[in-house]
Structures are given as structure tokens and as C-alpha cells.
Amino acid sequence: MAIKVNVDVMLAKRKMQLKELSALTGISNVNLSILKQGKGKAIRFTTLEAICKALDCQPGDILEWEGLS
Amino acid sequence: MRNLKDVLAVVAIIVFTALMPRLFPADMHNVIFAVFIVLVVIFQMCSFSGRSKLSWKRFYTSSFNILTTKNTLKLDFEFDQKTLFEKAKEVLITNGYKNLIIDESRKLILVKERISFKSWGENIYVTILGKDNGNSELVYESVAFQIYTWGKNEDNGTKFLANMEESFII
Numbered sequence: 540m541a542i543k544v545n546v547d548v549m550l551a552k553r554k555m556q557l558k559e560l561s562a563l564t565g566i567s568n569v570n571l572s573i574l575k576q577g578k579g580k581a582i583r584f585t586t587l588e589a590i591c592k593a594l595d596c597q598p599g600d601i602l603e604w605e606g607l608s
Numbered sequence: 609m610r611n612l613k614d615v616l617a618v619v620a621i622i623v624f625t626a627l628m629p630r631l632f633p634a635d636m637h638n639v640i641f642a643v644f645i646v647l648v649v650i651f652q653m654c655s656f657s658g659r660s661k662l663s664w665k666r667f668y669t670s671s672f673n674i675l676t677t678k679n680t681l682k683l684d685f686e687f688d689q690k691t692l693f694e695k696a697k698e699v700l701i702t703n704g705y706k707n708l709i710i711d712e713s714r715k716l717i718l719v720k721e722r723i724s725f726k727s728w729g730e731n732i733y734v735t736i737l738g739k740d741n742g743n744s745e746l747v748y749e750s751v752a753f754q755i756y757t758w759g760k761n762e763d764n765g766t767k768f769l770a771n772m773e774e775s776f777i778i
Contacts, residue, residue: 569694570778578686580776 541606544577549594549601563593617756651675652728652753659753662711662718665733668751677752681765683772684745689715689738692746696734699775703768705732728753730761732768746772 550560557575561568566586573579574586587598594601632640658664668676685692693715700708700719709718719732733749748768750761 566778567698569691569698572691573687573695573776574778578776579778580773582778586778 541604542577543603543605544574544579545601545603546571546575546590549596553594555594560590560593564589566590648675659720659729659731660707660709660718662709662714662716665716665718665749668731669733669749675753677754677757677761679750679752679762679765681748681769682745683748683769684739684743685772686743688742689736689744692744693717693736695775696736696746696772699768699772700734702775703771732764 546560550557557568557571560566561571564571564586566589570579574582582602587601590601591598628637628640658667667673669678669680671678687695693712696717697708697710700717705719705721707720707722709720710716711718715736715738717734719734721730721732723729730750730752733747733751735747735749737745737747739745746769748765750765752761
């Protein structure tokens with residue numbers, strides 16, 4: 540997929556674990572894991588908002604387009 | 609009528625009912641009826657005792673068991689067995705199923721739907737099978753404890769698989 544999900548990068552930057560993010564956002568561990576693997580079909584704005592809020596970052600820090608590289 | 613088995617079952621019941629007075633002497637009718645009722649009662653008693661047990665799956669889902677109606681749906685997913693198993697549990701709970709009996713080692717989930725005024729209830733078996741390429745297959749088997757159903761069980765299965773697909777929109 541041309542869109543890369545950088546949740547793991549942001550988690551490392553914030554020194555946070557997936558479990559903690561799950562507790563902060565209310566998104567289940569399995570869903571975050573799927574998102575991290577880049578295997579999700581789509582992402583809701585509400586999910587994106589919750590992750591950005593918890594990690595104190597912008598949507599662009601989480602999603603990256605790597606189409607032309 | 610959805611398939612040949614249903615048509616044959618209905619035809620067999622009609623033909624047997626029509627021919628019964630000719631096939632058996634009149635004094636035998638009550639005996640045949642009683643034997644039939646006893647068999648149904650024994651089956652339902654077995655169903656009550658074994659419904660919550662995963663070990664009874666083979667008995668209920670066997671094609672030789674003519675007293676249950678089976679429905680099987682399969683779908684491949686590009687996820688590993690563990691992730692898909694967790695996802696299936698989550699979707700079942702989100703769908704409102706409460707009585708989940710889980711076997712982590714066999715990656716098998718049994719959902720027991722209770723008996724109500726409308727139905728004899730059903731057992732739903734969700735199995736996640738791992739594949740060599742790292743992907744997995746979800747097998748949805750529903751068993752209705754009646755000889756004939758009106759298609760609600762099939763609808764439930766289709767709905768569950770649709771919800772599974774939709775659950776990957778996170």
C-alpha cells in the first residue's frame with residue numbers, strides 16, 4: 540500500500556507502548572496492532588483524532604504517502 | 609426453497625404422511641408416532657446437555673446428523689491466525705453475542721444462542737485456520753437445532769462476515 544502508517548515510529552518517539560496507547564485512546568489493542576502493520580482497510584477521522592491527541596502529533600506524523608519513491 | 613435438500617425434505621414429509629395409512633396398519637400409527645416423538649425428545653435432551661461443550665461440535669456439524677440444519681461460510685483474510693482470532697472475538701462481542709466459549713489452543717469460538725419462543729436456538733462455531741503463507745481462513749458454522757430453518761441462520765452468518773470485513777475500517 541502506498542500509504543504507510545507510522546504509529547510504531549511515533550510510539551517509539553513518545554516512549555509509549557501499544558497497551559498505553561490503547562488505554563489512552565480506547566482503541567483496542569488488536570485494532571492498533573492491525574493499524575501498525577498497515578493492514579487496516581481505512582482509518583476513521585475519530586480514530587486519527589484520538590491517536591493524534593494521545594501522541595500529541597499531527598495526522599501527517601502518523602500517515603505517510605510513499606507512492607513515488 | 610433454497611436448495612435441493614430442502615425440497616427433498618419437504619417432498620419426503622408430504623409423501624410419507626400421505627402414504628402412512630397404506631404402508632402401516634392402523635394400530636401401528638400411534639407406535640410410529642410415539643417412536644418419532646421419543647427420538648426427538650432424546651435428541652433435544654442431548655442437545656441441551658452438549659450444547660455448551662466444544663467437544664460436541666463434530667456431532668452437531670456432521671452431515672449425518674439430520675436433526676440439525678447446518679450452514680457453513682468461509683472467508684480468507686490477509687492476517688495471521690492470532691490477530692484474526694482476536695478480531696473475531698471482538699466482532700462477536702460487538703454484535704451482541706454474550707455466551708462465548710473460547711478454546712485458545714484450537715482457535716475455536718462457540719457462541720450459544722439461547723432457546724426462545726421463536727426458535728430452538730443455535731450454536732455458532734467460529735474457527736480460525738492458519739495457512740502456510742501466514743494468512744488465515746475464517747470458518748463460520750452455524751447449527752440450528754431444528755430440521756428446517758427459514759434462512760435466518762444464513763443471514764446471521766452473512767451479516768457476521770460483513771461485520772468482520774467492516775471491522776478493518778478502524
